Amino acid sequence: MISFEIPPFIHNQQQLIEMVARQAMRPYSRDLDEHEHERPEAFVNMTWPFTQQMVKRTLKSLEPSTGTNGSNGTNGHKSKREGPDYSILALIMMIEQLSWGDAGQYLCLPHPMLGGAAVDSAGTPEQRLRFLQKFTEGDPKWGAMAITEPDAGSDNSSMRTTAVLDEEHNEWVLNGEKIFITNGKLALQESDGLCVVWATVDPGAGRAGIKSFVVEGNTPGVSIAKQEHKLGIRASDTVSLHFHNVRVPFDNLLGSAEVQRQVSAKGFKGAMKTFDASRPAVAASAVGIARAAVEFTRERLAEEGIVLDDRKGRHELTAVERDLLEMEARYKGAWLLTLRAVALMSHGESNRLAASMCKFRAGEAVTWITQTAVELLGPLGYSRELLVEKWMRDAKINDIYEGTKQINQLIVARSILGYSRRELK
DSSP, X not given: OOOOOOOHHHHHHHHHHHHHIIIIIGGGHHHHHHSTTOOOHHHHHHHHHHHHHHHHHHHHTTGGGTTSOOTTOSTTTSOOOSSOOHHHHHHHHHHHHHHHHOHHHHTTOSSOHHHHHHHHHHSOHHHHHHHHGGGGSSSOOOXXXXXXXXXXXXXXXXXXXXXXXXXXXXXXXXXXXEEEEETHHHHHTSSSOEEEEEEESOGGGGGGGEEEEEEETTOTTEEEEEEOOOSSOTTSOEEEEEEEEEEEEGGGEESOOOOOGGGTSHHHHHHHHHHHHHHHHHHHHHHHHHHHHHHHHHHHHHHTTOOOXXXXXXXXXXHHHHHHHHHHHXXXXXXXXXXXXXXXXXXXOOOHHHHHHHHHHHHHHHHHHHHHHHHHHHHHHHSTTSSXXXXXXXXXXXXXXXXXXXXXXXXXXXXXXXXXHHHHO
C-alpha cells in the first residue's frame, strides 16, 4: 500500500514555512531580482533560528555513532534506524515551499546546504559533528560546495585544482580556481561557514585522485575572483573562487587519502554520492517554481472565465485548457518522482537512478511550465508587472546545475541498460 500522508510534525512545519514564503519572500522578490547581489536580510533573519533547530536534531542522532572507524565515510557505520528518516522529507518539502516563495532567496538560506550534503555523504560521524556543529550557534552561516572549474564542468576528471600534503605540518595545501559556486562568498567571506572543495591529490590518477576537503570560513588564501551576473535566481550568491596556498588540517579531508587506482576511483565514487542527495533537492526547488507558475496561471485564467473542467475529455478542451492540463500533469509527475527519490534515501536505500530521473524530469518540466505560463498570459506575462517572467528565468538553472539534463540522461541510461561509462560512449 502506498501512503501519501504527511507526518504531523512536517505538516506543522509546512504551515510555518508557507508563512515565511508569503510574508518574507514574495514581497521582496521583484526588488531583489532588480538589485542583484543584495542580501535578503528579512528572509535570513527569519529562517536562521529554524535552521539551527534542524541541524541540532540531525546532530543529536549522530552522537551515539562517534568513535567508530569511518575512514571511508559514514557508509556501514550508521546505527540501524527503525523506520524512515523523515528529516529528509521535511527538508525536501521545505525546499519546495521556499522555492515557491522565491528560488533566489531560498538559495540564500543560512544552512549547510550542498557543503553539508557533501560532509554527510563522504565524512565520518566525527567529521559531521565537528563541521556541522557551527550551524547550531552564533550568527547565520552558510555552506557551499566547489566542484566546477573553467576546464572541468560535467567532466570532473579534468579537474586541475590540486591538494598537496605538507607532511611536516600535517596540512593539505590547495591551489586552483572554482567557478559558479553557490553561496561561495556567504560561506567563506561573509560568515564562519564552510565550503567543500574538490581537488586532485594525484593528477595522473584521473578520477581516482580526486578528493574532497573542508575549507572553513575566513581561511587565509581564499579570495573571491568574481560575482556572477545571472539570467535568474539573481538574489543568489554565485561567485568564482581562487585558492592560493590554502592550508587546511589533514583531518579536513573527507574519506580516505589513499589513491586506489585499481578499484576504479572508489574514492571519487564515494564523493559523488553527494549528488544522490542534492539532485532531489534541486528537483524540489524546480517543483516549487513550477507550482507557483501553475497556481498563478490557473487563477488569472479563472478571472477571465477560463476554468479547467477535469470531467471533460481532452478532445473537448480548448487549446488553452489543454496547455493548463499539461502544466499540472508535468508538475505533479515531477513531484512524484522527487518523492520517490526521497523515499528511497529516507529508507537508506540507493537512490542514484531515482535522483537523476527526478532531477532530469523536474528541470525539463519547470522550464516548459514557466514558458507556457508566459505564453498563456501574453504580453502581461512577458512584462515585469507580474512575477511570471521572473519564474521563467529562475526555472532554467534547474535544468543545468547539479548535473545537466544530458548528464542525468546518461546516468539513467547506464543504470537501466547496465552499460559502463565507456560502453555507453
